Amino acid sequence: MEKQALAGIKVVDFGWAIAGALVGKHLGDHGAQVVRVESMTRPDLGRADQTVSTTSTTNPNDNPMFTHLNTSKYSMALNLKHPRAREVVDRLSRWADVVNANFTPGTLSKLGFGYEYIRGIKPDIIMAEGSAYGQTGPLARQWGLDGTGAALSGYLHLTGWPDRGPVAPNVPYGDVVLPCFTAMAIVAALDYRRRTGKGQYIDAGMIEVCIHQTTPALLDWEANRHLQTRNGNRIAYAAPHGVFPCQGDDRWCAIGVFTDDEWEAFCHAIGDPPWTKEPRFATLNSRKENEDALEELVAEWTKQHSAEEVMQIMQAAGVPAGVAQTMQDLLEHAPQLKEREFLVPLKHPVIGVFGHPTPPYKLLKTKAQVRTSPCLGEHTEYVCTQLLGMSDEEFVELSQQGVLR
């Protein structure tokens, strides 16, 4: 096997649900040894999730979504509330370079396993905790979800149509972006430790991360007292800029015309119909002023084609355009994603062979090597006896006492 970028890095991973689980995935996919610590007594939301499965929705090991989020990890079962859990946590802390967690702030400290405790055992530990609001401040102890970050960052306020309430995509945002930051901070901290010998504690909050994307709107309010709001698909510096209906059921193609050259290319691509020569569409400003009429005329043309044809015609002319793809499209008709191995087929012991996601950023020399996700507690014995150096007797005793479940 080729050498991976993070080979040799040891991670104790308490990260759960989506935002916590993905941190370990980023690290594990690049070669870090990630031990996911979890428990039968309080299963991960991802394992408890009953969306789809191949055999039984209540089987914690039969969950394709959990698998998507937890590749390239070992799973160790440990009941953190058991009085003897401390012995195991101590061993894990001594072993680890990194501890990752995203329990509601205060939870780990309450269990006696907060940063101060772990640092006492391993002075140069790098510990990262993700949360909704951050670890400090009046709201720190509140738990939050993906939607919490979306609502409190201004992102939801800005998403939707001017005449209706805000909408959220049916996919997460902060839950996926936050772990990118947490993982990045961890790896940068590893490099910092290499140079200085010092560990550190990272406190990453979803709201704070999500706000950055809305900075232009924040500055617009501060500087101009202009309060931005929902504006559908329109943006100030492109027209047409929208999502247009195509042949078929709920098929759409997104098109964006930014420059004069693109406008000319767009007109030519749709056959230079007379309306494109009208003065009301001659400049970006005039197109913005007549955008309703413009969008209707564009839609009349797109409706005569399939979404794929529209995209290809536009792209051949050098105009940004893209089909609003379904999940079926992503899985079955996406040659570009396939080229990038967006999903690699791997065999999961319960689910069988199916596509597992690779990181969307590709290190071209030290490629990500994705392994399937573990069953709950699959590696408990391996971790205890091989990685942590427990004797067989100690392992058996802890198992029998219900610590390792």
Place this chain on the structure above:
Amino acid sequence: MADSLLGGFRALDLTDEKGFVCGKILAALGVEVINIEKPGGDPARGIPPFLHNTPHPEESLYWFAFNTDKRSITLNLEMSQGQDLFRKLVEKADFVLESFAPGYMDSLGLGYEALRQVDPRFIMTSITPFGQKGPYAQYKGSELTVSAMGGVLLTTGYPDRPPVREGPDSIYFHAGVAAALGTVIAHYHREITGEGQQVDVSLQEVAASRTFNNLVIWEFGKRLLKRSGGVRRIGARSTRWIWQCKDGYIFWTLMPGKFGAPANRALSKWIDEDGLENPLNKVTNWDEFHPAAISREELDTYQEAIAKFFMNHTKKELVEEGLTRGINVAPVDCPADVIESHQLKARDYWVDLEHPESGITLSYPKHFFLSNQTENFVKRRAPLIGEYNEDIYVKELGLSSTEIAALKKASVI
């Protein structure tokens, strides 16, 4: 002052708006990021909004937002003298960030393989709509079109309207974060082994990386999740996420099991106290409640009752009293609300940056995350066009004023 995580390293940033965020993050982590603009300035300086609502290349608030802490020099990469200067800069740099169409840098003799000869340790991070290789590699892309191709767009909006974009440039932002992550992982490897490499980021794939729940619902359940307004599907049942209240909107949702029980129980109690009809009372044990374990109709009656209750109250009441009752209501905040947040102020989240040329000081988000050991803060306003030409070309590369004048005359810088 405390250290930052990546102080002492340098990046050359050639990106346009698709890739600004990567360099912004690295700069906050202490990397010296040199933004290389075309003579006359990056066309992205034309992106609105503008200070005083008047288009001006030095007053784009979009540019301000995503180029903090960078230094700017001007350089024409399409001229051979410009390419020579760029190679000299690469010798002293640890990272090159770029978002040109794949192949463009190669055509200038400045592609990854060519620059590797100059410095085998350097890392090139490339952020493009579809990635460096493959059938769509030359396709153009924008925030909206990559959201479409990545499967996010179709899930956003109302069923009776076209799919609608996320308001901010959310995928550009996410891709910038993913690119920074890939860059830092490559950096870690480089510092240990001496081996640099290229990091290839696809905006489409970044968008698609958010669709895991929807993907498995199609793959294993043959159901396609569509756009559904303020209703979200995560888990086995769609539940409402965005609710209207008396004076605005809030985020709240029915969560299952022990995790959701305290909030669900408290909300049900509050509905009772308001004297409203309360079908939630049918739930005998919230610890075992699961929205997927009851019928769709039953869930609808719960959600209708909750909707009526929320309409009875203002955002402020729901948030403040909700907090004391443990209900976890999050207000849908507008930018003006975000700036006033007590939570953010308590975390010292804002930094005032002066723009002396424009006679204004603006508050910016200061950090992406906090550390007890390092300070990784936004510290300096975005640069003016070529603001650091003198520092880099004269003080560092040692060019004379005659040479500078000649380069300017030839439109190289």
